[in-house]
Amino acid sequence: MRTLFLLGVASAALIPAAVSAQQAPVAAPTKAQDIIVTASPFVSDGSDTPTIAAKVDRETILQNGGASIADALAQVPGIAATTFASGASRPIIRGMDATRVRILEDGSSSSDVSDIGPDHGVPIDPLSAQSIEVVRGAGTLRYGSQAIGGVVNVLNNRVPMTLPTRPLSAEMDGSFDTVSNTGQGSLMADGQVGDLAVHVDGFYRHADDYDTPLGTQQNSFFHGYGETVGTSYFFGPGKTSHVGIAIMDYDAQYGIPSDTTYIDMHQTKLLTRDSFDLGSGLFRTLTFDGSYAKYQHSEKEPDGSVDSTFRNREYDGHAELLLGPIGFLQNTALGAEVQHRTFSALGEDSSYLFPTLTKSEAGYIFTEAPITAALKIQASGRIEHVSVKGTPRSDVPTRDNFTPASGSIGALLDVNKAVKLGLTFSSTGRAPAQTELFARGGHDGPDTFETGDPNLKIERANSLEGTIRVNTGGFRFEGSVYSTWFHNYIYGELTGRTCDDDGDCVVGDGDDLKELNYRQQGAHFRGLEGQASYALVKTASGGTLEAKAIGDYTRATLNHDGNVPRIPPYRVGGGLSWESKPVDAGFLFTYYGRQNRFGAFDTATPSYVELDANLAWRPLEQHPGLELAIVGHNLTNDIQRNAASLNKDDVVLPGRNVRFVVKLAI
Numbered sequence: 001m002r003t004l005f006l007l008g009v010a011s012a013a014l015i016p017a018a019v020s021a022q023q024a025p026v027a028a029p030t031k032a033q034d035i036i037v038t039a040s041p042f043v044s045d046g047s048d049t050p051t052i053a054a055k056v057d058r059e060t061i062l063q064n065g066g067a068s069i070a071d072a073l074a075q076v077p078g079i080a081a082t083t084f085a086s087g088a089s090r091p092i093i094r095g096m097d098a099t100r101v102r103i104l105e106d107g108s109s110s111s112d113v114s115d116i117g118p119d120h121g122v123p124i125d126p127l128s129a130q131s132i133e134v135v136r137g138a139g140t141l142r143y144g145s146q147a148i149g150g151v152v153n154v155l156n157n158r159v160p161m162t163l164p165t166r167p168l169s170a171e172m173d174g175s176f177d178t179v180s181n182t183g184q185g186s187l188m189a190d191g192q193v194g195d196l197a198v199h200v201d202g203f204y205r206h207a208d209d210y211d212t213p214l215g216t217q218q219n220s221f222f223h224g225y226g227e228t229v230g231t232s233y234f235f236g237p238g239k240t241s242h243v244g245i246a247i248m249d250y251d252a253q254y255g256i257p258s259d260t261t262y263i264d265m266h267q268t269k270l271l272t273r274d275s276f277d278l279g280s281g282l283f284r285t286l287t288f289d290g291s292y293a294k295y296q297h298s299e300k301e302p303d304g305s306v307d308s309t310f311r312n313r314e315y316d317g318h319a320e321l322l323l324g325p326i327g328f329l330q331n332t333a334l335g336a337e338v339q340h341r342t343f344s345a346l347g348e349d350s351s352y353l354f355p356t357l358t359k360s361e362a363g364y365i366f367t368e369a370p371i372t373a374a375l376k377i378q379a380s381g382r383i384e385h386v387s388v389k390g391t392p393r394s395d396v397p398t399r400d401n402f403t404p405a406s407g408s409i410g411a412l413l414d415v416n417k418a419v420k421l422g423l424t425f426s427s428t429g430r431a432p433a434q435t436e437l438f439a440r441g442g443h444d445g446p447d448t449f450e451t452g453d454p455n456l457k458i459e460r461a462n463s464l465e466g467t468i469r470v471n472t473g474g475f476r477f478e479g480s481v482y483s484t485w486f487h488n489y490i491y492g493e494l495t496g497r498t499c500d501d502d503g504d505c506v507v508g509d510g511d512d513l514k515e516l517n518y519r520q521q522g523a524h525f526r527g528l529e530g531q532a533s534y535a536l537v538k539t540a541s542g543g544t545l546e547a548k549a550i551g552d553y554t555r556a557t558l559n560h561d562g563n564v565p566r567i568p569p570y571r572v573g574g575g576l577s578w579e580s581k582p583v584d585a586g587f588l589f590t591y592y593g594r595q596n597r598f599g600a601f602d603t604a605t606p607s608y609v610e611l612d613a614n615l616a617w618r619p620l621e622q623h624p625g626l627e628l629a630i631v632g633h634n635l636t637n638d639i640q641r642n643a644a645s646l647n648k649d650d651v652v653l654p655g656r657n658v659r660f661v662v663k664l665a666i
Helices: 002-023 058-064 138-142 434-438
Strands: 054-057 079-081 091-093 101-105 131-135 150-155 168-177 183-193 196-207 222-235 241-255 262-277 283-300 306-323 331-347 356-370 375-390 398-402 405-414 419-430 440-443 448-451 459-471 475-499 505-507 513-538 544-558 571-579 583-592 608-617 626-633 657-665
Touching (some): 054 058, 058 131, 058 626, 058 657, 091 101, 091 150, 138 375, 138 405, 138 419, 196 241, 375 434, 398 434, 544 583
Parallel strands (some): 101 150, 448 513
Antiparallel strands (some): 054 131, 131 150, 168 183, 168 657, 183 196, 196 222, 222 241, 241 262, 262 283, 283 306, 306 331, 356 375, 375 405, 405 419, 419 459, 440 448, 459 475, 475 505, 475 513, 544 571, 583 608, 626 657
């Protein structure tokens, strides 16, 4: 009801603007400059970092569909998804997920429990995102050592960062799909009153159990809604300083398709973002970002009775000072971050993880320096202190303290106007997470009986990555090759035994829960990824026919015990796209290889194909903000199982899906 109320109020506010739009033609929408704000505290475009950053815009988010941010990133090389449930699918970067991928919302923690279990969702819906960025390299150390794999930052302008140039702008969209009878809609609106900027957004989604080539996937539904109100006040010369705040509310209910239970999730979050322009001297800008969130989800039976309730209270505070030139250093940032997280569980799964308290304090430096006109260096360093308090299976309350230090240095060389080469070395230390240390029982969602190890040491990843970018105008290519050597790599090892809820285990499938123990040893991740495009035809009216290709591959092995568990298979794909003022169209055909290099007591997954296509039409030349679209996914209706998912033997991914979309921007 709150979402419907917000949408109604905002829609009423849009009526005068819509009338005005009928009287004055609206300029054709143009794509925003490819600025990657997560990669550096200083303004730079996406090609100005040694590592390759990815950015998914609003148009692509709506085209990909889905209830998770992992769905929105489906066609980004190097990115996969856990796909455990429609409402619980975290991004996987180069075979790494959970505690090695930091998920942020406007630069602050997502503040959930999705790192504690694969059945737990991220309370950020892609319908509320304006763009999503994926960053690796030196810039990730601004956000924590939990970003060994990378940072995924969902940007939604909920605290306005600039003063709008128009009194009101808005976007509304709605869609319906055939694979799960999904009806969904969203609204975003930004306005200006004097020196005050205001943002509101809301979304609603109702999806039934989805269809697969083998029939309906039972208990795969998703229902969700959310709303946000945010504002910023701008002041000072040029209105370049601001203080802002937003309050966000998220609710979702989704089924666990490998079980009969469903999750009822709620989060309320307060977000602040403040920036102060200090002038043109040594001290340039001081920023304060902070968030406080109350999260709760209950795992329920079909009749509504509650089995377990998970709670998380978390605040995340981040201060950063931007400095002007210091000698040969062109730009430098000094920062500090404080996090405080309290977790608890009640009910049947409360024995899985007793209450924990995680605290961390960190300081970091990020700097950029031009060595020559063609060569640029980026470097960063971070040191943090992490304290984790919990109760392992020994029933002896334990506090573990860690002080990981991390550093990264990268070089970017402009070979000529068309080619850029990058090389990055990083050494990142990560403190063991609460589940890895203190898990001690059964978790019905993933059907595992997990045991942590309070004696785990700091995990260290030493990485070397080379990149190449080619842009000749008609031809563009971005590619990476990487190798990461882990010392004390932490992973969940299946033992081949099954257990009951009391921890009595037998060899084989005699009980319901698979035994999983957290272990530590050396590991080696290596791989490559890339994407290319070539303009085949350019018309005088501005239309472009383009050929595209993508591919990625990750190989991950343990030093003594074979393969790292649950690694996505390689994939290669290609297609065509047409872009013009009235019509966009395209298709992408992707082949996912068989994954037969699986972890101990796991199973192989067969290869499959994915055929996606889209057609978008803007019927009114004088009002290009109106768009009608048809989007197809898995049009070959192939049977798809995800090698990276714990429940892949029980769950088939959605079959053929056709989605109808209408969007209005004013």
